[in-house]
Amino acid sequence: MTVPALEEFIIGIRTMPNKPPTRSSNWKRDFAGELLQILGPDGVISSPEELIAYECDGLTGYRIKPIFVVLPRSAKEVSDIIKLCNRENVPFVPRGAGTGLSGGALPAGDGVLISLSRMNRIIEIDIQNQRVVAEPGVVNLWVSNAVGRSGYYYAPDPSSQLVCTIGGNVAENSGGVHCLKYGVTTNHVLGLEVVLPDGEIVEFGGKALDHPGYDLVGLFVGSEGLLGIVTKVILRILRKPESIRTILGAFEKIEDAGAAVSGITARGIIPAGMEIMDNLSIRAVEEAVQPGYPQDAGAIILIELDGLSAEVEAQMPLVIDVLKENRAKEVRVARDADERALFWKGRKSAFAAMGRISPDYYVQDGVIPRTKLASVLGEIEKLSAMYGLRVANVFHAGDGNLHPLILYDASKKGELEKAEELSGEILRVCVDAGGSITGEHGVGYDKKRFMPLMFGDQDLDTMYLIRCAFDPKGLCNPGKLFPTPRSCVESGRQTYKEHPIEKSGLGERF
């Protein structure tokens, strides 16, 4: 490969396709005028004070103010906005409720933020066929609420389900505490209406299964808003289980809790969820919401069994045996729905509870094979000591999805940087153990630099081919997921090669 001269390289990177061309002084006003024409006065936000609310998502460390926020009400409006953005080469970023933790909805500078919050209708409920058709701004929990009386529910239940939206769930392929048995968003989405990055409205999949052609639904779910904007989602709903039992086990050592998890699946039992919290987390949530967890336990495990009563009742003694075999010092079974809710309340408020014991915290989201739990926790403990920062551990133990919470004090000089470094080291440990850098929060802006830990250049190039098939101009949610900016070459053969200057760390594309 011939290497361009440094000068050429710098000129090259200054004219990257994402850079808007030189524009006239009236450009912004004219652009706003056209947006107003599409959306009406209540559909465009442009005042600096109001824009502040949109400058970040749940990852608050990064903030960028968009030039406009738009609030479309239909796929047609989304399409018109996108066509306008294409004509003017303006990048655009979709946003649901903004609860994402990876910066996936971080606005693009000089870009438009498309909030789907007004597209919040449940369009169709079809109980007999077990389908719900929803707009992207519908809140996750509304779906279960809408079909609950008929005895059904929507299975993926991220902790933020009271506010997060179905559109955001589709973008991130959200999980939850019950996905061990029932799977994540991708296992429950059957069809999509999507506005492609050039403004065309298309349908992927449908209400019936096995749509012919490539599985574009499967490809789109979890694509983090880089392949288009979803405007309608066909969901599968499930019949509520007859019986639910929640068991709490307390252990001296977290390793024993981890071993119990493997012990349970080894008995052929797949609980709906298995969650572990360490002592630091137990104490934090007790202070915050008083779930009554044993305060002196090194770790607790929450196990939920669901299904037919006969099945659940048969499994319960087996599970309790396994807990005891692994030296559980206390086992409680929730007596009723209230106590069950209390058990879960502690778990679901774990992230927020960190505020009680630390001025700042960072939520990590790594995945490891179940069997590596004990050794990885040991590694995390060592790292925590090495960096002098406390790490609380909360995780979906059944599927090996760890959420280490790194506690730090941003007001202390250098501590934020230390926390970031520690958090990166934890991911390295996860990948070395054969795992992943993210189980449910997504790569977004936050973790793109860690993608090379899991994927080689060719793997990333291949992913970029998909990006190019959908969005050759790179206008849709740019700057996310890929570790380095890439551009689509028309021939399609080669995408992007890192310049030697970048590789050596001397230069960076911008």
Next chain:
Amino acid sequence: MKDSIKEITNIVGENNTLSSSPELSRYSVDGKRPDIVAFPQTIEDISEIMKVASRDSLSIVPWGGGTKIGFGREPHRVDIVICTRRLNRIIEYEPSDLVGIAECGISLRDFQKALSEKNQFLAIDPPHIEGGATLGGIIATNDSGPMRLKYGTIRESLIGIKVIRADGIIIKGGAKVVKNVAGYDIPKLYVGSLGTLGIIVEGAFRLHPIPEASETLLISFPNLEALHETVLIILNSPLVPSCLEVLNPPLVNVISDRLNLNLKEEYALAVRIESVERAVRDQISKVRDICREKDGEGVLFEGKTEEILWDEIREFPWRICGENRVVCKAGVLITGVPSVIQKLEGLSKTSGLRIYASARAGSGILIISIEIDSTGLTQEKILPIVETINSIRDFVTSLKGNLVIQEAPLSLKSQIDIWGEVGASINVMKKIKSLFDPNSILNPGRFAGGI
């Protein structure tokens, strides 16, 4: 061409290629004979072959067990067949993680056998298990069976993948952990892509424990309405059947004969329950009660005979339809299933064709097999079959469903639309194909929309 073949022979060794005509004929696809069949033993060898093919624009047909080679449209060209059967190693299997990684030339049967030693299984039950269907072929076709009601298809179990692209570059996607959202979901892209985006060489699979107990009720109903009401009651109850299969009377008749069951030629429903023993007994008795109210009469299957029954249901098109048949898969909504079955009954009467159907009632998927008289397929005989298939498709499409032809004699294939309408998303699919395989050397023309 000659030089390329020589190069490929050098890559895998002469003993691992076929190049004489009679041998090559066995690897023909829709009558098109390849110039060489290669049996590489390593992923790297496949990569080298692909580089040659891509340089010389030679077309490639990936071949696993060859059990579903009738899938898809007639290929434009068949130059090289790459058979993956020597890529059959289990690479990693950690029972406590419920994850297994294997090369994709391994047959599902062999993979399940290894897993069963640890009381686990890959939760799919597509046909052609005894015929040697491979993991790669099952991924490429997303072929499935009655058990998809509980576990989904291979789409739900495939968590990581290694693929060789058209240009020979080896790439991976997904991971070997169940939960992972890093990057695009490459495994999903390859599920059902029929070898048009690369050769699938390795997969990481989520596994399940083998349930402690299993029983099946096969219930005959006096009419389709009573059967459908029963299906809806079961689906709308807390019962958790693994399979819920509706068999039409001609199929019931044949299976009854084959297994000596003495069933009337009526509609029948097969309900399979798997769980711990107590829960199986409990559910089976509830199913029995529901059926009795609808005048359904049941026979209970367990153990070996239960396996044989499901084997018959899964493999029926290839067991009962002689040498020639058309096999279709229709997808509709749950409530659409009985009307499709009824439609088939009507079409069978008007056309005089024998149409067998088995419907995954809880998934809305129907496997339809039309028997074809094997003595010479004249255009006169073909025409009513083509008309029947078109009528089924029109009807299914009117229900917002889809119909795909999975197997048909070549003379028929050219006269029917194999994949049906894909819709506007075909443009995105074509774009993906053109970026992944710019010279269209992978299974050219076989896939939906002419991909």
